[in-house]
Amino acid sequence: MTSPAARLQLALAPGRVRPSRSNGWWGMLLLVATEAALFGVLIASYFYVRFKTVDWPPDGIPDPNVLKALGLTALVVATTVPIFLAERGIRRGSQSLLRLGLLAATLIAGLYTVLQAYQLNEDWKSFTARTDTYGSLYFTITGAHLLHVGAGVLLLGWVTVRAWLRAYAIDRNAAVQVTALYWYFVNALAAVVFLAVYLSPLL
Amino acid sequence: MATTVERVERLERLWEEPTGIRTALLTVDHKKIGVRYLITASLFFVAAGLEALALRTQLASPRNDLLGPKTFNALFSMHGVTMIFLFVTPMLSGFGNYFVPLLIGSRDMAFPRLNAFSYWVYLSSGLFLYSSFLFGVAPNDGWFNYVPLSEHRFTPGRNIDFYALGLTFLAISSTAGAINFIVTIFRLRAPGMSINRMPLFCWAVLGTSFSLIFALPALTAANVFLELERKFGFHFFQPAKGGDPLLWQHLFWIFGHPDVYIIFLPAVGIVSSIVPVFSRREMVAYAWVALATIATAFIGFGVWVHHMFATGLPQISMIFFSAASLIITIPSGVQIFAWSATALRGRPVLKTPFLFVLGFITVFVVGGLTGVMFAAIPFDQQVTDSYFVVAHFHYVLFGGAVFPILAAVYYWVPKITGRLLDERLGQASFWLIFVGFNLTFFPMHISGLLGMPRRVYTYPDGMGWGIYNLLSTIGSFTLALGILAVIVNVVWSRRSGEPAGSDPWGGNTLEWATTSPPPHYNFPVIPIVTSANPNWDVVDRLADTTRLNRGELVLDDGHETLATTLLDADSDEVLEMPSESPWPLLVALALSVVFVFLLVDHYVVAAIGGLLTAAAVAGWHSEKPRIS
Numbered sequence: 001m002t003s004p005a006a007r008l009q010l011a012l013a014p015g016r017v018r019p020s021r022s023n024g025w026w027g028m029l030l031l032v033a034t035e036a037a038l039f040g041v042l043i044a045s046y047f048y049v050r051f052k053t054v055d056w057p058p059d060g061i062p063d064p065n066v067l068k069a070l071g072l073t074a075l076v077v078a079t080t081v082p083i084f085l086a087e088r089g090i091r092r093g094s095q096s097l098l099r100l101g102l103l104a105a106t107l108i109a110g111l112y113t114v115l116q117a118y119q120l121n122e123d124w125k126s127f128t129a130r131t132d133t134y135g136s137l138y139f140t141i142t143g144a145h146l147l148h149v150g151a152g153v154l155l156l157g158w159v160t161v162r163a164w165l166r167a168y169a170i171d172r173n174a175a176v177q178v179t180a181l182y183w184y185f186v187n188a189l190a191a192v193v194f195l196a197v198y199l200s201p202l203l
Numbered sequence: 204m205a206t207t208v209e210r211v212e213r214l215e216r217l218w219e220e221p222t223g224i225r226t227a228l229l230t231v232d233h234k235k236i237g238v239r240y241l242i243t244a245s246l247f248f249v250a251a252g253l254e255a256l257a258l259r260t261q262l263a264s265p266r267n268d269l270l271g272p273k274t275f276n277a278l279f280s281m282h283g284v285t286m287i288f289l290f291v292t293p294m295l296s297g298f299g300n301y302f303v304p305l306l307i308g309s310r311d312m313a314f315p316r317l318n319a320f321s322y323w324v325y326l327s328s329g330l331f332l333y334s335s336f337l338f339g340v341a342p343n344d345g346w347f348n349y350v351p352l353s354e355h356r357f358t359p360g361r362n363i364d365f366y367a368l369g370l371t372f373l374a375i376s377s378t379a380g381a382i383n384f385i386v387t388i389f390r391l392r393a394p395g396m397s398i399n400r401m402p403l404f405c406w407a408v409l410g411t412s413f414s415l416i417f418a419l420p421a422l423t424a425a426n427v428f429l430e431l432e433r434k435f436g437f438h439f440f441q442p443a444k445g446g447d448p449l450l451w452q453h454l455f456w457i458f459g460h461p462d463v464y465i466i467f468l469p470a471v472g473i474v475s476s477i478v479p480v481f482s483r484r485e486m487v488a489y490a491w492v493a494l495a496t497i498a499t500a501f502i503g504f505g506v507w508v509h510h511m512f513a514t515g516l517p518q519i520s521m522i523f524f525s526a527a528s529l530i531i532t533i534p535s536g537v538q539i540f541a542w543s544a545t546a547l548r549g550r551p552v553l554k555t556p557f558l559f560v561l562g563f564i565t566v567f568v569v570g571g572l573t574g575v576m577f578a579a580i581p582f583d584q585q586v587t588d589s590y591f592v593v594a595h596f597h598y599v600l601f602g603g604a605v606f607p608i609l610a611a612v613y614y615w616v617p618k619i620t621g622r623l624l625d626e627r628l629g630q631a632s633f634w635l636i637f638v639g640f641n642l643t644f645f646p647m648h649i650s651g652l653l654g655m656p657r658r659v660y661t662y663p664d665g666m667g668w669g670i671y672n673l674l675s676t677i678g679s680f681t682l683a684l685g686i687l688a689v690i691v692n693v694v695w696s697r698r699s700g701e702p703a704g705s706d707p708w709g710g711n712t713l714e715w716a717t718t719s720p721p722p723h724y725n726f727p728v729i730p731i732v733t734s735a736n737p738n739w740d741v742v743d744r745l746a747d748t749t750r751l752n753r754g755e756l757v758l759d760d761g762h763e764t765l766a767t768t769l770l771d772a773d774s775d776e777v778l779e780m781p782s783e784s785p786w787p788l789l790v791a792l793a794l795s796v797v798f799v800f801l802l803v804d805h806y807v808v809a810a811i812g813g814l815l816t817a818a819a820v821a822g823w824h825s826e827k828p829r830i831s
Contacts, residue, residue, distance in 0.1 A: 020766075020768060020769075020775050020776075023313045023314065023386050023390055023766070023778070026313075026385075026386045026389060026390065027313070027314060027317075027382050027383075027386050030381075030382040030385055030386070030416060031378075031382060033416055033417070034378055034382075034416045034417070034419065034420055035420075037416065037417045037418075037420040037421075038420035038423065038424060040420075041420050041421045041424040041454065041457070042424055045424065045428070045439070045450060045454070048447070048450060048453070049439075049445065049446065049447060049450065052447060053445055058445060129431070129435070129436075129437050130435070130436045130437065130438070132438055132444045132445045133438045133439060133441075133444055133445035133446040133447075134445060135438075136428075136431065136432075136437040136438050136439055136446075137439075140427075140428070140431065140437070154817065158821065158824075175824075
């Protein structure tokens with residue numbers, strides 16, 4: 001058995017790509033866990049109220065537009081691919097894959113943010129968060145998700161600019177992995193919100 | 204080749220922070236931040252204690268009119284909010300901040316700047332909540348703030364907004380702190396400290412932190428719902444609009460019951476640290492105690508409905524929660540037996556820290572017995588909202604958390620100040636507190652069974668409650684005298700106590716392997732651990748000195764500490780740690796702008812505060828490590 005000091009020398013040998021995750025990645029994983037719990041509570045509240053209500057959505061409120069929501073959700077979930085490529089690219093040292101992947105993801109995510117905000121604004125014209133509890137839950141949950149997407153777009157934009165400034169390298173890419181982890185979470189959330197808020201009222 | 208003296212001098216230069224106002228605002232040293240947490244939380248404890256004395260004075264005799272009903276409501280609400288949110292949890296965070304890195308042989312927390320940020324947010328949200336007194340609108344709907352009373356139509360003042368926004372603000376601090384503890388314990392343990400050798404206090408902090416991560420969002424969601432309702436006319440809790448007032452209770456207790464264990468677990472971790480040291484033998488059933496800690500944190504999420512047995516829920520769901528509430532006594536029982544067995548198999552030394560531990564066990568067993576009674580639904584329905592409940596939760600919370608905190612004060616403050624507390628005054632303070640506590644809270648069992656309801660500001664003559672209330676009031680002043688003795692002892696010892704030396708108690712864990720107070724860099728050489736009682740492994744500690752002389756694992760090339768692997772704690776990498784930074788304070792200030800202006804309905808300014816927060820976070824992440 002090698003001594004801890006010898007193992008340390010081994011662990012720090014030049015050119016070694018770190019096998020374990022960075023502190024930042026662990027921190028983000030836990031942030032994502034607590035955010036997931038937050039959305040778990042929001043969606044649990046949604047179904048708690050729903051199962052006490054006869055008509056869902058209540059009288060006078062149209063069913064959510066599933067096709068439009070499906071299209072928008074697919075758009076944002078699709079950004080998983082360029083982010084995945086960017087993250088894998090920089091782990092193998094490819095700056096171009098990193099930059100293009102991040103740029104594509106940022107642009108699509110930005111487009112989604114604008115379209116989804118527009119869509120919520122349209123919905124507000126037929127019913128609002130003040131109409132009843134259904135409206136309150138609908139706009140609170142979709143609004144909370146949109147806020148998380150917005151934070152993600154800021155984060156992606158920041159990392160993209162830094163990637164263009166050559167801030168990351170094969171052995172120095174923790175920020176990319178941390179951002180990617182957050183973004184995967186936001187995308188998974190988009191799918192969950194779609195199932196709960198848009199699809200489930202029709203079932 | 205550098206000599207040992209040169210190495211230590213270099214560490215000193217690398218890690219020291221200049222004194223003065225600059226460092227006061229910018230420090231990221233976990234020890235300074237830990238002490239701040241301890242002092243701030245103690246001040247809130249004094250505030251909550253004074254509130255309690257005012258309440259007890261009002262209740263000393265029937266038809267007393269010292270405090271009006273409005274003042275009484277605000278005081279009992281703020282007493283609860285302060286004890287739960289601003290004293291116990293941050294006090295235990297303070298001990299965690301100071302001692303977790305020392306216990307695991309690290310030089311700082313995993314995220315030192317985030318640590319500073321947690322403290323600033325805690326301080327800001329505490330001041331935010333307490334500033335409500337200045338405007339005469341302190342929260343006044345109890346610590347659990349039930350709707351519909353807390354809705355706008357029944358409490359139109361800003362009282363409830365202070366509560367909901369203040370606790371949401373504080374949740375940011377607690378969440379950041381919990382993440383920091385988990386990553387620190389996962390990643391920064393000394394080489395060789397595999398998880399089966401981790402100090403039990405770290406197991407407890409780990410359990411608590413995970414509970415916080417999953418429980419706090421429920422409170423935050425409830426408070427956000429309430430504020431959306433109060434400020435923007437949303438509907439979540441009003442049946443006429445399709446909502447349900449019970450939704451608040453569910454959300455609150457989904458947080459609130461795990462929170463009981465969030466408070467209790469670190470306290471139990473303190474007890475598990477002290478018992479083996481003062482019993483002069485290693486902990487009996489270490490693995491069982493560690494598992495019991497995690498089991499408690501886990502089962503704690505499945506018992507919230509026992510706070511709602513009187514709300515008319517379906518029988519079948521109540522039976523499930525009744526069973527879960529009985530099951531959770533098992534891990535507590537395991538720990539009680541493990542502590543007792545450790546003490547009985549060892550050669551106990553009855554110094555003050557151990558006295559408080561024995562006091563804890565006694566009081567907690569009584570509180571646990573009434574807890575088992577509540578799990579029986581018919582009994583619970585009979586005593587709901589009576590003083591019996593007040594008696595129970597003070598036995599488990601004051602007994603379960605404050606006694607261990609006081610034990611920790613006597614046990615760990617000598618490490619922080621380098622001076623021992625006075626033993627005779629310490630023993631006197633214990634007996635005052637133990638007698639005062641029982642005299643305050645035991646009679647409440649009886650007045651509760653006689654029918655006295657909670658949260659009444661006065662009561663009529665001739666109910667037979669007067670004598671028990673008078674006894675409680677006398678007890679509360681005795682208790683306060685005991686607390687005063689502890690404060691005097693700490694302040695006195697700071698200058699005049701006997702020097703503690705590195706290891707005044709013969710401790711088994713690594714904080715006793717370094718000087719009191721520890722140097723800025725905690726350990727001149729990263730210790731290597733081979734058992735669960737590393738400070739009793741004399742050979743290993745001598746080997747540390749040898750390695751210091753040889754320059755192995757001294758890490759004096761920069762502001763560095765060692766990261767190790769998650770389960771086995773093998774060396775993984777050397778981490779460059781951040782130094783003092785202005786950003787944590789700036790982000791906390793920007794967040795304060797957000798919450799203050801949300802409170803006063805200036806949403807544009809609040810949004811600007813949000814942008815400032817984002818900008819400050821960006822500044823934080825652009826900071827380059829200081830070149831050493």
